[in-house]
Amino acid sequence: MTLELKYLGMIAEAVGKQEEQLTISVKTVEGLCDYLITEHEQLKNHKFKIAVNHKLVESNFLLNNNDEVALLPPFAGG
Amino acid sequence: MxxxxxxxxxxxxxxxxxxxxxxxxxxxxxxxxxxxxxxxxxxxxxxxxxxxxxxxxxxxxxxxxxxxxxxxxxxxxxxxxxxxxxxxxxxxxxxxxxxxxxxxxxxxxxxxxxxxxxxxxxxxxxxxxxxxxxxxxxxxxxxxxxxxxxxxxxxxxxxxxxxxxxxxxxxxxxxxxxxxxxxxxxxxxxxxxxxxxxxxxxxxxxxxxxxxxxxxxxxxxxxxxxxxxxxxxxxxxxxxxxxxxxxxQIDLKTYDYDYFCGIKKDDTMNEISVQELKNLLEKEDLQIIDVRESHEMPKVEALKALNIPLQTIPQNMGKIAKDKKVIIHCQHGVRSMHAIDFLQQNGFDNLYNLTGGIVMWEN
Structure with missing residues (x-):
């Protein structure tokens, strides 16, 4: 399937881009995260939540073709 | 007006x-x-x-x-x-x-x-x-x-x-x-x-x-x-x-936010995550001690924990095993840290703190 990925905050720095289109065969959000962590080792040092099509989801969420997936890290600053 | x-x-x-x-x-x-x-x-x-x-x-x-x-x-x-x-x-x-x-x-x-x-x-x-x-x-x-x-x-x-x-x-x-x-x-x-x-x-x-x-x-x-x-x-x-x-359910009087955020760490204390504990339970015989008050929820039946509220640890040290790993937990992992600190000063070296406390069990 093809996914539209959006990386926010420090996640964008860890993967070196703010967005990308990724064609990949995974079933769940967890599978996608495992793939991304193997591709970008730095990601494993970060905590982030996942939103699929503008909705926060858990790691067992089943992905569909053309889903928009955003990786949201917490921000400290004020 | x-x-x-x-x-x-x-x-x-x-x-x-x-x-x-x-x-x-x-x-x-x-x-x-x-x-x-x-x-x-x-x-x-x-x-x-x-x-x-x-x-x-x-x-x-x-x-x-x-x-x-x-x-x-x-x-x-x-x-x-x-x-x-x-x-x-x-x-x-x-x-x-x-x-x-x-x-x-x-x-x-x-x-x-x-x-x-x-x-x-x-x-x-x-x-x-x-x-x-x-x-x-x-x-x-x-x-x-x-x-x-x-x-x-x-x-x-x-x-x-x-x-x-x-x-x-x-x-x-x-x-x-x-x-x-x-x-x-x-x-x-x-x-x-x-x-x-x-x-x-x-x-x-x-x-x-x-x-x-x-x-x-x-x-x-x-x-x-x-x-x-x-x-x-x-x-x-x-x-x-x-x-x-x-x-x-947080009692602000006892909750330590620097500890929750990992800012305060005690290098002399062994930590164990819920996942590590679940794996370890399948492999070896452990003693689990719950240092919360007896009424505090949730209770995890599978752990078969011995309840010794923090304040009563000094008079109950005899009940704590020395010949196997002992996992100490409370609600969020702060009171158990105090218990371990006290017990280590009294000669125990087999203690593990359940990181984040029992509330992490279901997460």
Missing amino acids: LNDIEKYRYSRHLLLDEVGAHGQEKLKAAKVLVVGAGGLGCPVLQYLTAAGVGTIGIIDFDKVDETNLQRQILFTMNDVGINKAIAAKVRLEQLNPYTDINSIDQKLTTENALELFSQYDIVVDGTDNFSTRYLVNDACVLANKPLVYGAIYKFEGQVSVFNYNNGPSYRCLFPEAPEAGSVPNCSEIGVIGVLPGIIGTQQANEVIKIILEIGKPLSGKLLTYDALNATQLIVNLTRNEKQVKIAQ
């Missing part, structure tokens, strides 16, 4: 059907607490004061530094070295004499948070670290106050309204604090000066909407803004009862 000078002052609000004299009186009756008078706090305070919010509290222990002036627009060169809450009060009183400003030049702590929050209707988070962010969230849950959240990173910001009309809390979005030191704040990594202006102004807008009961507050939604691309993303959040319950 508004006097004639106030009616003139707020005339552009009074012209709006959504505000009017009735709305302006609501603003005057409202009490808002702003935690942190930094990059976010400054525009929040400035707009709420200008809008005529009747009572505004400011808590900040920090002093104005010249490096703050790039974005903390309430302050001038004359304020450098002065406490931010006190300097802000002086400026805000010049802006609007019809607003009562209470400045508190102290750190928000587990001791003062609840009493302070109970005096206000709405709390605004303008803090710059995770320990205080989780404290602000939990104290809002405990005191049942809506929380207008904002946070920034370099060119990006987040805004949301938590704990509003049974909506989600900060813990529903981020149940676990990031590793200590893994997320830098503005003073460590830099921030574009205008960003806290944009995000703080959005927070002020949310506060005013909540007071006036107009529009749709950002409850159940996280707005993220990217200043470099002028794009925003709104993500829907749902309330996670388990996470809200964690906050509801």
Whole structure:
């Protein structure tokens, strides 16, 4: 399937881009995260939540073709 | 009631059907607490004061530094070295004499948070670290106050309204604090000066909407803004009862936020995560000790834990095994840390602290 990925905050720095289109065969959000962590080792040092099509989801969420997936890290600053 | 000078002052609000004299009186009756008078706090305070919010509290222990002036627009060169809450009060009183400003030049702590929050209707988070962010969230849950959240990173910001009309809390979005030191704040990594202006102004807008009961507050939604691309993303959040319950059951007197956020670590203490414990349970015989009071929930039957409340540890040391691994747990992992500290001083070297406490079992 093809996914539209959006990386926010420090996640964008860890993967070196703010967005990308990724064609990949995974079933769940967890599978996608495992793939991304193997591709970008730095990601494993970060905590982030996942939103699929503008909705926060858990790691067992089943992905569909053309889903928009955003990786949201917490921000400290004020 | 508004006097004639106030009616003139707020005339552009009074012209709006959504505000009017009735709305302006609501603003005057409202009490808002702003935690942190930094990059976010400054525009929040400035707009709420200008809008005529009747009572505004400011808590900040920090002093104005010249490096703050790039974005903390309430302050001038004359304020450098002065406490931010006190300097802000002086400026805000010049802006609007019809607003009562209470400045508190102290750190928000587990001791003062609840009493302070109970005096206000709405709390605004303008803090710059995770320990205080989780404290602000939990104290809002405990005191049942809506929380207008904002946070920034370099060119990006987040805004949301938590704990509003049974909506989600900060813990529903981020149940676990990031590793200590893994997320830098503005003073460590830099921030574009205008960003806290944009995000703080959005927070002020949310506060005013909540007071006036107009529009749709950002409850159940996280707005993220990217200043470099002028794009925003709104993500829907749902309330996670388990996470809200964690906050509801916290006893602020014993909870250690620096420990929860991993800032305080004891190298002499062995830690074990819930997942590691689940794996270990299948492999070897362990003793599990629950140092909570006997009535505290949840109880995990599978652990077959021996209950020895923290205060009774000294007289019950004989019940604690020395010939196998002993896992000590409490609700959130702080009391168990104290128990281990005491027991290690009494010769035990086989103890493990369940990281995050038993509430992590289901997560």
